Amino acid sequence: MNILHLDSAITGDASVSRKLTAEAVAKLTAAHPDARITYRDLNMGVPAIDTEWFHAVRMTPENPSPKQLELIATSDAYLKEVQDADVLVIGLPVYNFNLPAQLKNWLDQIARAGISFRYTAEGPEGLLKGKRAIIAYAAAGTPMGSEMDHASKYLRHMLGFLGITDVTFIPADGLALDRDAAMTRAQQALEELAA
Template sequence: MTHTVLRIDASARHVGSESRKLADRIIERLDADTVIHRDLAVAVPAIDADWLTANWTPEADRSDEQREKLALSSTLIDEIKAADTLVIATPIYNFSVPAALKAWIDQIARAGITFQYTENGPKGLLEGKRAIIAIASGGTQVGSDIDFASGYLKHIMSFIGITDVQFVAADQLMVDADASHAKADAALEALAA
């Protein structure tokens, strides 16, 4: 059985990025047949009024300009659909996710495509996938009251239907780098391929 991984890198840094290093190790452990890579250091545009209008226009009624406005969003969603596992590598910037990752989330959270509203509330449409979130921070402890990244990412994954979410964290690197790396190593060892 083939295994496809979508790797999302959200760090603005390439050299010295702890989240990218964690993602490298996760990808190696997963031994995927195919890895699709989306590097958000190459900016994903923020949604704007024209994007919203295009998104809310029924597909059959969209102009060529509206289709073009949604083309990247559709490509990003197709990347998720093609993957069995998402590996999202992100630092915590100022207690939350980088703006580039938030822009990616805004592009992929589309009613009727990745989630739908029901009488019981929203239902994710991308079920049967797994997400592994590699998260790094200088001082913020993952899961603490000041961490607005990990809970948000877990919620977004569930919102689009991905409920199997695991974290590999190298947090508080500026507090105790050795302990942080040891904790990340243990989480990596616990990951099933």
């Protein structure tokens, strides 16, 4: 089993989503001691896509410049980690009702027409099938699944668009209102998590 472990919280050791992703990975590796883990802290920086990225990655120039080669290599590296993974464990802290910019940047980097998805006569088809995603959702006051939660809905949609439809959430929402209750809910979800 190959596990891709992604964190994106800006709060360091105080992060609930980081704690929960670590516990999920520990549960998976306890059941699969030979699992290989690739860890990436998206908070260390994920380049946002821009016009240069579009010309380098999407337009596939015949003679790419050194800068374009660098942009292509970065995007390819993110995508290969996902392609190689059987399970993605993703930390989803909620900031301002949505996912962190660095997690959105990562999604933009891996959403590549013809590689991670394609358009067909029946509509778009995700090409990253057969993978599982475990999402550690942490929010101070945004209830998961509520009208104000644009984070979990968007992430589930994007993963599904890319072909990853086996998605499990570990919710720790309402942390600012009743931290103990939120952590109890998250621990219950972790206990029920099939390794």
